[in-house]
Amino acid sequence: MSPTLAAAFTAQANRELATSLLYRSLAYWAELRDYNGFTQLFSDQAEEEETHAKQFFTYLTDRDCAVSIGPFESLTPAYTDLLAVSKAVHAHERANTRAIHSLYELAIAEKDFACQVFLQTYITEQVEEEAWTDSLVERVSRSACAGALYNLDRHIVKDLFGEK
Numbered sequence: 480m481s482p483t484l485a486a487a488f489t490a491q492a493n494r495e496l497a498t499s500l501l502y503r504s505l506a507y508w509a510e511l512r513d514y515n516g517f518t519q520l521f522s523d524q525a526e527e528e529e530t531h532a533k534q535f536f537t538y539l540t541d542r543d544c545a546v547s548i549g550p551f552e553s554l555t556p557a558y559t560d561l562l563a564v565s566k567a568v569h570a571h572e573r574a575n576t577r578a579i580h581s582l583y584e585l586a587i588a589e590k591d592f593a594c595q596v597f598l599q600t601y602i603t604e605q606v607e608e609e610a611w612t613d614s615l616v617e618r619v620s621r622s623a624c625a626g627a628l629y630n631l632d633r634h635i636v637k638d639l640f641g642e643k
């Protein structure tokens with residue numbers, strides 16, 4: 480793996496970890512406001528993103544590259560409502576899709592076929608991530624009154640991902 484590609488992989492591994500921290504901060508944002516369903520949703524996502532980060536870091540070691548973690552900016556979410564949170568999450572996932580695509584472009588340019596295969600899972604993953612975050616924005620937009628929001632919060636994890 481070329482040093483350029485290894486550096487780009489390291490950046491993406493850390494981006495996944497930063498995304499995990501972002502979801503964790505949003506879980507606490509939701510918990511503070513007694514949105515139990517959204518707390519669960521964002522906690523689950525924090526764990527999923529940590530798994531992504533681990534897969535990237537492990538891939539680096541599999542390719543005999545050193546791992547470097549951080550730095551991460553401090554997070555104090557100051558969103559006023561769930562719609563702002565949902566839009567931010569959707570924008571974040573779209574940005575992550577662009578980052579994965581750039582990494583794939585680099586793997587093609589470097590003729591690193593193994594990296595290309597590894598990244599295909601993430602290209603597919605990002606389609607799902609954009610889909611659920613888009614659905615999140617739609618559902619929160621529709622829940623304009625307190626009653627609707629209460630019901631959405633109760634069912635949001637099941638609405639987006641089905642029964643576990």
Ligand SMILES: [Fe+2]
Binds near residue numbers: 495498527528531
């Ligand atoms: Fe991810």
Ligand SMILES: [Fe+2]
Binds near residue numbers: 498528575608
């Ligand atoms: Fe994600």
